[in-house]
Amino acid sequence: MRQLTARTAQELLEDPIEEADWVIEDLLPVGAHILAGAPKIGKSWMVLAMGLAVSMGQPFWDYTVCQGAVLYLCLEDTYSRVKKRLWKLTDEANDRFYLANSAATIKDGLAAQIEYFVITHPDLKLVFIDTFQKVRSPTGDSIYAADYSDFSALKAIADKHGLAMMVVHHTRKMADEDVMNTVSGSSGITGSADSIWVLRRASRGVGDATLTVTGRDVEFRELKLALRDCRWNLIERTSEEEFEERDVPDCVLKVVEFMALSTNGSWQGSVGDLIKAAGAEGVTTATFGKFLAQHSVFMRSRGIVYSKKHTSAGQQITLEKTACERSEGDEGCARV
Incomplete structure (x- = not known):
């Protein structure tokens, strides 16, 4: 029988605090994360801009990034469609931003594919999976168990290799006072994610939107964004302290x-x-x-x-x- 390894509270308090490893400072740490929003709201534009920023070492909005290679699994798009989007965002070629429009499901070997990519690209910092639906396992009798198992498998890869893994997902059509409850699927997804990003706007066709971010190492915040010329621009941010003060x-x-x-x-x-x-x-x-x-x-x-x-x-x-x-x-x- 393997014995439990336990530490005293005193030992824990005396240890130096381990700061989060950030891929995007104060916004995206190492781990597995969700970017959820309604279909066609502009999640792919955000992912492309984020990937370009990290791969080129440029700020994402006004947040500092840790430069490294980026892998974008654009599983719902053709290369032609992604190429047209890239043309609208940048004129610079970038050989640290990798794209693939097909991959195995989590059940059939996605973890091994990403592991091999990490070995051959040791500077990999950020992985996008667009969308979760394309790689998730059959739910069977328990949707919660399947969701939790799938997302935990992605989190294990991210933690093992020091990556940030952003999984693009959809929101429910039904509104909820708690924006985090609008993420589609069971709580097995939101419960195992290190942070949750929810992008929403009042009505389709309106360029302005709100990005709500919360997580284990990420301070709760709301970012007011505007989609201009296919790029999300940061207009205003509201911190947890400001939310407290409102009440x-x-x-x-x-x-x-x-x-x-x-x-x-x-x-x-x-x-x-x-x-x-x-x-x-x-x-x-x-x-x-x-x-x-x-x-x-x-x-x-x-x-x-x-x-x-x-x-x-x-x-x-x-x-x-x-x-x-x-x-x-x-x-x-x-x-x-």
Whole structure:
């Protein structure tokens, strides 16, 4: 019997943090990823532009890339069609960007084909599979099991050889409040992917779209894009911090601003006193107190520790600045 290999929490904490290996800095790390979108939305244009950027060592949008060879399995296209697209994107020949319009399925040897390509092209950094439907195995009795097994097989190759593998897939027609639930197939796909990219727009024929990205090593973000002259252009990005801030009431943001501008390391007083000090008039003391408690984690992430206690004079609030920022829930922040 093979014994379990276990480590103590102390050993883990003492080890240096292993940073993600990025193929596209802060956007696409090593691993297996999904790019999902409706048919004909423009996923192939994005894949071609990304492949050209990595193979030529040029920024993708304004993200730095790690230059290397790229393999694009364009399994739904002819070479003639891909050639016409390339002409619209670049005039430069590139001998580090490889294309193939046929490949085995995962069940019938795709892993071995990619493994052999890695051996003969050791500088390979990025692999596109367009589309997942062309290589997936028959589902049988369990769609989840088949999806999970297929995607895990692709992830194993990516992890073993230090590659980013982007698998192009479709979204469902039915809308969902959680954009990640629109990815076609079972949760076996999304559950095994290292990151999920979902490209969507309000209506066909409109060039503007939103790319939502989330993953294990990738910070959640939304990128506003515009398709111009067959190329996706980055218009605006929204980070996880900005999403958090959208849900925070204005009166709490005023407290954060008040403390940031204050030269003192702490503040103490009643709820009413804080409303006046922070310029947060227009909210009742009961509502303001509730908001402070609800968003105490947000305030801590901005370097402010909130606490309250009942005294003979009434409820007293204490705000203390900490010596660290963005340390959500971290009790180790030193008070100033």
